[in-house]
Amino acid sequence: MLSSFLTNRATGWEIIAPNLTITIFGLLTFAAVIFLMFVIGERSNVKAQEWIKYLVFLAPALVLLTIGLIYPAIRTLILSFMDARSETFIGLDNYVWAFTRPEILIVLRNTVIWTLAVPIFSTSIGLAIAYFTDRMKRGAWVKSLIFMPMAISFVGASIIWRFVYQYEPNLKKEDIGLMSAIAKALGVEDPPNWLLEAPTNTFLLIAVMVWIQTGFAMVVLGAAMKNIPDEIVEASMLDGASQWRRFSQITVPMIRATIVVVVTTVLIGTLKVFDIVRTMTGGNFQTNVIANEMFNQAFQQRNFGTGSALAILLFIGVIPIVIYNIRQLRRERTER
Amino acid sequence: MTALAPKPSGLQLTKGRKKMKDVFSSPWASFAAIVIAIVWTVPTFGLLVTSFRPKSDIVTSGWWTFFSDPNVTSENYQSVFLQGNAVTPPLSQYIFNSFAITIPAAVFPLTIAVFAAYALAWFEFKGRDFIFFTIFALQVIPLQLTLIPLLQLFARGQIAGVQVLPDMEITGSYIPIWIAHTIFGLPLAIFLLHNFLRQIPRELVEAARVDGAGWFMLFRKIIFPLSLPAIASFAIFQFLWVWNDLLVGLTFGGGVREIAPLTVRLAEMVGTRGSGWEVLTAGAFVSMIVPLIVFFALQKYFVRGLLAGSVKG
Numbered sequence: 001m002l003s004s005f006l007t008n009r010a011t012g013w014e015i016i017a018p019n020l021t022i023t024i025f026g027l028l029t030f031a032a033v034i035f036l037m038f039v040i041g042e043r044s045n046v047k048a049q050e051w052i053k054y055l056v057f058l059a060p061a062l063v064l065l066t067i068g069l070i071y072p073a074i075r076t077l078i079l080s081f082m083d084a085r086s087e088t089f090i091g092l093d094n095y096v097w098a099f100t101r102p103e104i105l106i107v108l109r110n111t112v113i114w115t116l117a118v119p120i121f122s123t124s125i126g127l128a129i130a131y132f133t134d135r136m137k138r139g140a141w142v143k144s145l146i147f148m149p150m151a152i153s154f155v156g157a158s159i160i161w162r163f164v165y166q167y168e169p170n171l172k173k174e175d176i177g178l179m180s181a182i183a184k185a186l187g188v189e190d191p192p193n194w195l196l197e198a199p200t201n202t203f204l205l206i207a208v209m210v211w212i213q214t215g216f217a218m219v220v221l222g223a224a225m226k227n228i229p230d231e232i233v234e235a236s237m238l239d240g241a242s243q244w245r246r247f248s249q250i251t252v253p254m255i256r257a258t259i260v261v262v263v264t265t266v267l268i269g270t271l272k273v274f275d276i277v278r279t280m281t282g283g284n285f286q287t288n289v290i291a292n293e294m295f296n297q298a299f300q301q302r303n304f305g306t307g308s309a310l311a312i313l314l315f316i317g318v319i320p321i322v323i324y325n326i327r328q329l330r331r332e333r334t335e336r
Numbered sequence: 337m338t339a340l341a342p343k344p345s346g347l348q349l350t351k352g353r354k355k356m357k358d359v360f361s362s363p364w365a366s367f368a369a370i371v372i373a374i375v376w377t378v379p380t381f382g383l384l385v386t387s388f389r390p391k392s393d394i395v396t397s398g399w400w401t402f403f404s405d406p407n408v409t410s411e412n413y414q415s416v417f418l419q420g421n422a423v424t425p426p427l428s429q430y431i432f433n434s435f436a437i438t439i440p441a442a443v444f445p446l447t448i449a450v451f452a453a454y455a456l457a458w459f460e461f462k463g464r465d466f467i468f469f470t471i472f473a474l475q476v477i478p479l480q481l482t483l484i485p486l487l488q489l490f491a492r493g494q495i496a497g498v499q500v501l502p503d504m505e506i507t508g509s510y511i512p513i514w515i516a517h518t519i520f521g522l523p524l525a526i527f528l529l530h531n532f533l534r535q536i537p538r539e540l541v542e543a544a545r546v547d548g549a550g551w552f553m554l555f556r557k558i559i560f561p562l563s564l565p566a567i568a569s570f571a572i573f574q575f576l577w578v579w580n581d582l583l584v585g586l587t588f589g590g591g592v593r594e595i596a597p598l599t600v601r602l603a604e605m606v607g608t609r610g611s612g613w614e615v616l617t618a619g620a621f622v623s624m625i626v627p628l629i630v631f632f633a634l635q636k637y638f639v640r641g642l643l644a645g646s647v648k649g
Binding site: 015016019020022023026027030034038041042046049053054056057058060061062064065067068069070071072073075076079125128129131132133136137139141142144145146147148149150151152153154155156158159160161162163164166173174175176177178181211214216219220223243268271272274275278279282291294295298299304307308310311312314315318321322325326329330 | 362365366368369370372373374376377378379380382383386394395396397398399400401425429432433436439440443444447448449451452454455456459461467469471472473474476477478479480481482483484485486489509510511514515516518519520522523526550551552553555556576579580581582583587594595599602603606607610611613616617619620623624627628630631632635639642643
């Protein structure tokens with residue numbers, strides 16, 4: 001036992017040592033480059049600084065964004081019109097493939113369901129909790145608990161929920177999954193194998209994402225509610241408005257802009273969701289979504305054509321949001 | 337961010353708010369909030385309890401029975417931490433990898449972003465707005481859109497089939513993962529930091545310029561120290577995002593075990609040991625402990641960063 005422990009430690013250290021070296025080397029190199037640039041920058045005369053400043057401050061980000069985001073996005077667009085090995089141009093075949101293959105149609109349908117359900121549920125539950133806790137005594141710890149899943153990785157969250165959905169085929173044995181135990185307590189005699197039954201399983205995966213995103217919606221919407229002037233709330237109280245009326249006719253309209261931001265942020269995050277589907281079901285049992293299928297096509301089937309076409313479909317999903325956001329930003333800037 | 341600053345309110349208003357709190361806080365609303373909070377916490381709590389139960393208990397009874405028959409062991413943690421070999425290293429190895437990936441992948445983008453934000457907020461040049469809007473739009477580009485070309489670039493140093501970089505043989509090391517995270521973190525970081533840096537009073541900057549401070553000294557002496565709170569907020573963001581990431585680690589890590597982060601190993605464990613709950617629960621909790629500590633210790637800064645990006649007045 002002890003000897004095996006020691007040899008394990010040895011192999012561990014043999015792997016860690018070079019990795020540690022490269023990490024420290026990477027950080028030191030980076031620091032040295034920055035230091036050197038500042039030394040040169042500060043020593044050079046006023047006139048030279050006028051162009052050195054662009055080189056040091058702006059150029060690194062622009063170069064990285066061009067090589068790392070803009071070029072790859074254009075390249076992916078081109079690859080989506082080419083065959084699996086990126087050798088011949090095949091026109092729209094990859095897109096025709098995406099819209100005719102039954103299993104890919106399910107993938108597209110699921111992605112639509114995700115992008116509708118997650119923003120709607122997480123925003124409305126988040127809105128409700130934000131309203132409930134707005135003037136609640138000791139509401140902080142309630143918010144903390146609901147916010148906590150934001151800190152957990154999608155992989156971690158998937159393990160947590162797989163355990164909740166765990167199925168026990170032998171009816172004589174005790175359930176270890178919470179979901180089945182609750183179902184039996186409620187009188188369901190033979191609860192299904194939750195993650196295998198379509199279409200329920202897609203919604204059970206969606207629940208995981210809602211569980212994570214609700215905290216985000218709650219915190220952002222809660223902060224917006226704090227900005228509603230007290231006088232308005234007081235006036236409505238004097239008018240004898242009911243809780244529900246106050247919520248629907250004052251709170252919601254006053255924070256409308258923030259609600260839109262929350263919905264779009266959650267929507268973008270949901271489009272890209274990959275880890276949950278991959279960890280919970282591997283995309284099987286009709287639960288697949290575009291982001292996961294894109295990974296399968298590109299990195300497991302090694303088909304860069306279909307993989308790229310799916311990535312472009314994801315991008316088409318966010319284009320309306322990009323346009324809307326830029327318009328909003330323009331308007332805000334001119335208002336200032 | 338401006339919209340968030342608490343409104344200056346007189347003593348009377350504060351009093352009014354306190355009084356309103358009593359009238360408003362309906363017991364039903366509080367009750368509902370508490371019920372939701374409990375529902376939200378139970379799954380994680382179940383995982384934590386399970387990770388401390390012996391394997392024989394885990395597979396034969398639900399974790400909720402633990403309280404009537406408490407049976408605690410640290411064996412699961414010992415086994416995920418220490419048992420392993422060259423082929424499947426123990427989790428301690430992956431914890432190291434997660435730190436080795438996350439720290440540089442937070443430092444690099446933050447530094448480059450605060451530089452760019454400074455340039456975009458305070459340098460006067462043609463095309464500034466265009467660049468700013470482009471960066472803002474880049475925020476929503478799905479990572480998936482860039483994966484294939486970027487991987488080819490790292491693997492072969494080619495852009496569109498043309499050799500632009502020497503073959504550096506960096507695949508299989510942390511370097512592609514650092515660079516990828518740096519690139520993907522930049523748009524949001526630049527946007528948030530720019531919004532913050534623009535609020536630094538113009539008089540302050542101009543006074544320093546008149547005193548003869550060059551652009552570099554201005555950054556070092558005034559801009560950087562003033563932007564530290566915003567940098568701190570975003571650092572937490574980036575740290576959590578990189579630590580919790582699976583896709584970048586999986587693709588840019590090239591499937592090499594020696595450099596894979598915790599998330600990649602956990603996802604793999606789910607695939608191979610889908611119902612080995614004694615290792616999965618302990619492993620999942622090990623991966624969660626660092627982000628949870630960061631989260632609860634620095635929640636205030638985290639929330640501040642979140643709000644800077646999304647609240648509009």
